[in-house]
Amino acid sequence: MVPRQHCPPLNDTGLSILHFHTLDARPPETMDAADGFQKRYSNIDELAADAKPLLTAQAHGYYSSGSDNEWTLRENSEALSRYRLLPRMCIDVSVVDTSTVLLGQKLSAPILFAPMAQQRLCHPLGELAMARAAAAAGLPYVLSTMATSSIQEVAEAVQLPDHSSSSSSTSSSSQGAAPSRLSPASAAAGTDPCLWFQVYVMKRRDVTEWMVREVHRLGFKALVVTVDAPRLGHREVDDRNKFSLPPHLSLKNLEALTKAAGGTGDVQSSGSKFGKHFSDLFDQAVCWDTIAWLKSIAPLPLLIKGVLAPDDARRAVELGVDGIILSNHGGRQLNYAPAAVDMLPACAAAVQGRVPLLVDGGISRGTDVLKCLALGASAVLVGRPLLWALTLGGQKGVEEAIGMLKSELELSMALLGTCRLPPNPISNPAGVVAYGGRLPPARRLIVSGLTATAVALGGNFLGVTSTLLALDGGKLAASTNLDVLVPVNGSRRCLDTGNGFTFLYPAKWLADQTLYRRYAERIEREAALDPPSLRRERARRQGVPEPAAAFGPAGSTGEENISVVVAPIRPGFSLQKMGAPEEAAARFLRETVAPEGSGRTAQLLGAGSRRDASGELYYQQEFTVQSKRFSRRNLSVLAARNGLLYTLNCQSSTERWASNEAAFRKAAASFAILNSGAATADFPDAL
Numbered sequence: 001m002v003p004r005q006h007c008p009p010l011n012d013t014g015l016s017i018l019h020f021h022t023l024d025a026r027p028p029e030t031m032d033a034a035d036g037f038q039k040r041y042s043n044i045d046e047l048a049a050d051a052k053p054l055l056t057a058q059a060h061g062y063y064s065s066g067s068d069n070e071w072t073l074r075e076n077s078e079a080l081s082r083y084r085l086l087p088r089m090c091i092d093v094s095v096v097d098t099s100t101v102l103l104g105q106k107l108s109a110p111i112l113f114a115p116m117a118q119q120r121l122c123h124p125l126g127e128l129a130m131a132r133a134a135a136a137a138g139l140p141y142v143l144s145t146m147a148t149s150s151i152q153e154v155a156e157a158v159q160l161p162d163h164s165s166s167s168s169s170t171s172s173s174s175q176g177a178a179p180s181r182l183s184p185a186s187a188a189a190g191t192d193p194c195l196w197f198q199v200y201v202m203k204r205r206d207v208t209e210w211m212v213r214e215v216h217r218l219g220f221k222a223l224v225v226t227v228d229a230p231r232l233g234h235r236e237v238d239d240r241n242k243f244s245l246p247p248h249l250s251l252k253n254l255e256a257l258t259k260a261a262g263g264t265g266d267v268q269s270s271g272s273k274f275g276k277h278f279s280d281l282f283d284q285a286v287c288w289d290t291i292a293w294l295k296s297i298a299p300l301p302l303l304i305k306g307v308l309a310p311d312d313a314r315r316a317v318e319l320g321v322d323g324i325i326l327s328n329h330g331g332r333q334l335n336y337a338p339a340a341v342d343m344l345p346a347c348a349a350a351v352q353g354r355v356p357l358l359v360d361g362g363i364s365r366g367t368d369v370l371k372c373l374a375l376g377a378s379a380v381l382v383g384r385p386l387l388w389a390l391t392l393g394g395q396k397g398v399e400e401a402i403g404m405l406k407s408e409l410e411l412s413m414a415l416l417g418t419c420r421l422p423p424n425p426i427s428n429p430a431g432v433v434a435y436g437g438r439l440p441p442a443r444r445l446i447v448s449g450l451t452a453t454a455v456a457l458g459g460n461f462l463g464v465t466s467t468l469l470a471l472d473g474g475k476l477a478a479s480t481n482l483d484v485l486v487p488v489n490g491s492r493r494c495l496d497t498g499n500g501f502t503f504l505y506p507a508k509w510l511a512d513q514t515l516y517r518r519y520a521e522r523i524e525r526e527a528a529l530d531p532p533s534l535r536r537e538r539a540r541r542q543g544v545p546e547p548a549a550a551f552g553p554a555g556s557t558g559e560e561n562i563s564v565v566v567a568p569i570r571p572g573f574s575l576q577k578m579g580a581p582e583e584a585a586a587r588f589l590r591e592t593v594a595p596e597g598s599g600r601t602a603q604l605l606g607a608g609s610r611r612d613a614s615g616e617l618y619y620q621q622e623f624t625v626q627s628k629r630f631s632r633r634n635l636s637v638l639a640a641r642n643g644l645l646y647t648l649n650c651q652s653s654t655e656r657w658a659s660n661e662a663a664f665r666k667a668a669a670s671f672a673i674l675n676s677g678a679a680t681a682d683f684p685d686a687l
């Protein structure tokens with residue numbers, strides 16, 4: 001047993017106050033039995049309805065609500081439902097393993113318990129039951145600063161060894177009676193109990209430091225600093241319900257704070273008092289320096305929670321954080337913030353695999369977990385469904401709920417054709433996730449997610465790349481997240497699920513702006529918001545095949561670029577019909593690149609072919625093109641399918657070739673057409 005600090009002895013005081021927060025008259029033992037829990041429910045979404053009548057309106061409102069009109073709260077689930085999973089067949093899935101490794105810790109599944117305040121509102125053992133369930137499931141439990149159980153109580157509940165006692169000469173371990181490192185439950189799960197602590201930075205930095213030291217002493221494995229709550233979001237439901245913490249409960253970790261601050265330690269969270277308390281104690285001036293400071297004092301891995309913008313993610317990595325949790329706080333802070341899942345690809349691109357990305361918000365299905373992993377997450381956090389499970393069945397209920405989620409994950413992996421989860425994100429989201437559905441109007445110019453990778457950028461096949469490539473220094477692409485990319489060894493992935501192709505290009509290159517604007521126009525046109533005259537003018541442009549994607553270095557004239565053109569071809573066309581690769585290339589140069597009278601001359605340097613894993617044929621050709629105005633070298637890859645010819649073209653002036661060659665060869669080797677490729681809707685019937 002570890003020595004207590006600042007905490008009253010753990011007892012069952014919660015039992016006597018059950019009526020304050022739940023309406024259930026059953027004794028807690030009955031509640032904890034969770035008999036037939038898995039038989040009663042088909043999925044964990046169903047728990048919410050049954051939990052509601054067991055809770056007071058105040059407690060239910062506090063748990064379930066979001067801020068303002070709750071748009072972001074709803075969006076969290078809706079965003080997840082807009083992604084599609086593309087299953088692969090004929091893969092041996094007789095053994096499926098959901099386990100993964102996160103920050104050196106083995107987890108039975110890529111799922112964490114989200115930090116949530118005041119868990120004794122729904123069950124007398126609150127955080128203790130939740131933490132034990134997490135340990136039993138072999139998953140990390142993230143304890144909130146705003147918990148109704150203290151750090152020490154939770155550490156004891158899962159039997160974490162005390163670091164300080166193991167080095168003390170009077171400790172039991174030094175006398176050969178070290179406490180078991182595994183609680184029986186977590187031993188059954190085959191993992192160490194894993195506790196993390198979520199920290200809000202206090203105005204009194206010494207108190208923050210105390211908490212950090214305390215969780216380290218007690219064997220917590222990581223710290224999560226939440227940065228999306230400089231002030232509390234406006235929870236209208238809580239206002240209406242005049243939400244307050246029942247008098248027998250308190251925010252245990254703030255008792256120390258309020259004592260240190262000379263207060264009573266009796267923290268009430270009613271209506272505006274709660275907000276005032278929050279702003280009195282919590283530092284609203286948290287900025288990047290604060291994160292650097294926290295990192296400097298944290299003897300544990302530090303994750304930052306509440307980031308959504310790619311630039312913030314990049315900044316956090318530069319400051320040395322060990323992980324990022326993309327989150328909008330379950331829709332409880334800034335309303336109209338996007339769903340975190342939609343920001344995953346852009347943040348993954350910004351972070352470049354340097355630290356793990358985690359995500360939360362609306363996750364309740366095994367397929368939700370898979371979608372997040374495929375979009376670049378290493379793991380997910382689950383929030384409210386676990387509170388409903390705790391309400392209904394205590395520790396056992398939470399264990400069962402997590403069991404259901406893990407079973408769903410395991411089944412979905414098998415159906416998807418994935419047997420194992422790598423510690424890093426699934427490396428080829430192109431093959432796994434497709435963006436489905438129409439972008440809602442409010443998101444048109446945010447266009448995050450995979451659709452954004454389809455946005456095309458400067459340049460065309462003959463090298464008349466838009467000189468607008470970097471006119472604004474790429475700010476538009478960055479601010480609208482149009483450079484949505486998946487990092488692969490210093491390259492970013494362009495993934496166009498609409499046209500159905502993907503390739504890697506240098507991470508620092510920018511997206512072309514002209515094509516972005518046309519893409520935005522096309523979305524507008526499809527939404528039929530334009531007056532008819534404008535629509536006609538835009539429709540006229542449809543007949544001209546233009547690059548579906550193009551990238552180039554910032555500040556260049558556009559001559560240096562990697563672009564893809566998707567053009568319609570006659571039905572029945574195949575690459576083989578153009579002859580062997582050399583023959584096809586010669587014809588291509590003769591008829592397209594440098595036809596007679598064009599003023600251009602072309603020289604073929606090499607030609608070849610390859611097939612990808614799915615048997616798709618690609619022709620590759622390398623050549624130079626000269627005219628009075630320029631001397632260029634090109635590397636092109638062609639593929640044909642579904643009445644479309646896909647051409648990737650890498651081009652630079654002959655002088656700049658040597659510095660671009662490696663990137664070009666990587667782009668050419670990575671170029672692939674995807675099964676998700678669309679039909680020819682944007683193109684004329686035939687050339």
Ligand SMILES: Cc1cc2nc3c(=O)[nH]c(=O)nc-3n(C[C@H](O)[C@H](O)[C@H](O)COP(=O)(O)O)c2cc1C
Nearest residue numbers: 063114115116117144226329330361362382383384
């Ligand atoms: C009742 C409740 C209390 C929460 N308290 C905290 C908290 O103390 N600290 C924190 O970082 N996030 C807190 N969150 C946000 C969660 O950690 C998480 O981001 C969110 O609940 C995930 O969304 P989900 O509930 O849809 O799964 C809270 C969420 C809820 C619902």
